[in-house]
Amino acid sequence: MTAFVAVAEEGSFNAAGRRLKRDSTVVSRRVQTLEEGLGARLLERSTRRVVLTEAGEVYLQRIRPLLQEIIAAGQETEQFSHGEPRGRLRLALPGSFGRIWLMPLLVEFLETHPTITLDVAFSNRFVDLIGEGFDLAIRLGVLPDSRLVSRKLAARKRMLVASPQYLARRGRPAAPKDVTGHECLIFSGKANPATWEFTMPSGEDLSVPVTGPLISDDAEALVLAALAGHGLFYATDWLVGRELASGRLVRVLVDYPVPDEGAIYVVHPSARRVPNKTRAFLQWISERFASGLPWQATDRFDM
Secondary structure, three states: OHHHHHHHHHOOHHHHHHHHOOOHHHHHHHHHHHHHHHOOOOEEEOOOOEEEOHHHHHHHHHHHHHHHHHHHHHHHHHHHHHOOOOEEEEEEEOHHHHHHHHHHHHHHHHHHOOOEEEEEEEOOOOOOHHHHOOOEEEEEEOOOOOOOEEEEEEEOOEEEEEOHHHHHHHOOOOOHHHHHHOOEEEEOOOOOOOEEEEEOOOOOEEEEEOOOOEEEOOHHHHHHHHHOOOOEEEEEOOOOHHHHHHOOOEEEOOOOOOOOOOEEEEEEOOOOOOOHHHHHHHHHHHHHHHOOOOOHHHHHHOO
């Protein structure tokens, strides 16, 4: 159709070829294929000139605006992959981590990418990115094998913490085995909630059974309980970063690290034909995490 319009407007196959940067014979074959498909002759050809038939006149008037719309649509669509990042970006974020640490960063992202609209869902479940129409997700822990493309943003660190008030009242455990005699705040979302693991100086892992006054699937609720002095808490560095930085919580059993293979990842459905908005977010979030993690300053409060 593009070849036909060019010939109709230029009046010759040679001129149309120059306009389309194609050989005139190629343009002629394409118009001939179009005519065969329509079952109608669109052009009258002579050695001097090319003129439209009546059918060609009608066809030209109908397809010219359509072609203009197709070209415009192609240019607009191409911008999603190669132009300025734009459009709606659907993100699936873990609840507490997303609210505490990611939401302030997303505000900065919106300021630097005003043509992108963020559609953010907070959930602790592993959403089906493809089935539910998400562009990206931030995930914590160990990733299962999947068809998603993942990029590690940062390592995470598990640790044992408590409030200074609790330690003043109950004393500080000197070794993992001492935890059994303490009040423990238990996260039921853990694979084995009633057991806490530690790595001994020999490199062996030790599992310790725990009990306590509060069991919950809401980690932020357990942080509040720890701040109120109700027990030891088996936490993740990002979850208690602010409390460690302020001294309201302190680390316990620092010489006995908590084993953890998990990390913080960004995942998306495909490595091919990634929309520009998705590439922009991947680059931006990677750079933000590489420049420093906001909760890492808590290391100076180890005790």
